[in-house]
Amino acid sequence: MIRLKSASDIEHLHVSGAKLGDVLRQIGEMVSPGVTTRELDRVAELRIRELGAKPAFLHYSGYPATLCVSINEQVIHGIPGHRVLNSGDVVSLDLGLIYEGYYADSAITVACGPVASRDQELIETTRRSLYAGIDAVHVGARLGDIGHAVQQVVEAQGMSVVRDYVGHGVGKELHEDPEVPNYGRAGTGLTLKEGLVIAIEPMVNAGSSAVRVLNDDWTVVTVDGQKSAHFEHTIAVTAQGPVILTRP
Template sequence: MIFLKTNDEIELLRASNLLVGRTLAEIAKVIKPGVTTKELDRVAEEFIRDNGAVPTFKGFPNPYGGPFPASICTSVNEQVVHGIPGDVVLKDGDIVSVDCGTYMNGFCGDSAYTFCVGEVAEDVRNLLKVTKEALYIGIENAVQGKRLGDVGYAIQQYCESHSYGVVREFVGHGIGKEMHEDPQVPNYGRRGTGTMMKRGLCIAIEPMITLGDRHVVMESDGWSVRTKDRKCAAHFEHTIAVGAGKADILSSFEFIEEVLGDQAI
């Protein structure tokens, strides 16, 4: 069942999502070669709780891998999504997708950003750039009267025109009082198909794009998803509210990019 949100509910969602953006900015301050992904998780959880919220990812159930043990997902290089923070030491030239969720005042926030660690190869930086651009192209299509297939089609066409792979097995989603609500929001599709979008629909759009083949495999931990060919993947995510003329982006990359400065993608 799809729940359209009132203006008041959208503002509560915005508050949770802006906290995600601020949390990711705190992570941006400490990402560098030599830092472990567990340290990123510690920074995130402390900041989220200090701001009166709880991390929605921590304890999230999974019949294949048990409850998620951390507050953020850290997916390094060939990992696409759902990487578990641990003793992995980030190296110069790595990329790491950090996905973060918060729960505050009854509503969820959800956003992701892929960071460069030190000096990253030009072809990989370009993957990140195109994936981020594809996110905004998808958002441009998230307006009342269009269908979800229009969002997926726009993302797919843009990424495939750069010869990148578009992951099919994992998709965006509705969001509100629950982190994952209906409808599913694929990053591929056909124009004019899928659920009709109406004002008040709140969704997380999150392109997951690969440098090589689009196929993915699940790691033995039951959570981490990586590319089958072990080439890098990028992941960017915004939570948005569908509007009559244009989408309202409820999350933000501005805090992150203030920290990164000239190094921002």
């Protein structure tokens, strides 16, 4: 069931989103050679709690951490631990929080030190595809318009959109209806209405779109071993156009 949000709901979601955007920016700035993924996770949880919020991912369906840290061929849901970041790594950070009962969800990908030109292109293409999807959002648009916009940006660079995982609605639950694919045909799918709040989150692979889950039952990796990137914002559909709720 799709739950449209009131103006008051969106104000609350905007507060949650701004807090999340600030924390995620800080974690992104910590990414550097020698830092462990567990250290990133520890600081993410500390900062969220200092803001009077709660981690959204910790213990969600059994997930054991606050932050998802996915490196290189890891696409999403990488579990923080003892792994040390190295120069040249492509590091995706996915984070969520709950503030006064309202969820926010966002992700960024950052380069750890200098990276190869193709890796930088992967990061920038994924970022551009997110904003192309956001630009397609308006009252009366269709879900297929979002996915089509993302897909066009990605495939123009010879890269692939992950199809096994998609965006989603956000509100008083972390994952609500509808699903928001990062591929599709323009003019098809659900019609966007004022008050809809969704997470648009392109996951883009440098090579094939095929992915698999590791034995930890969480970490998703590319089948061909090529690198992946991930960006996400929580977006409100308003009469004035899309509002990015998770901007720092």
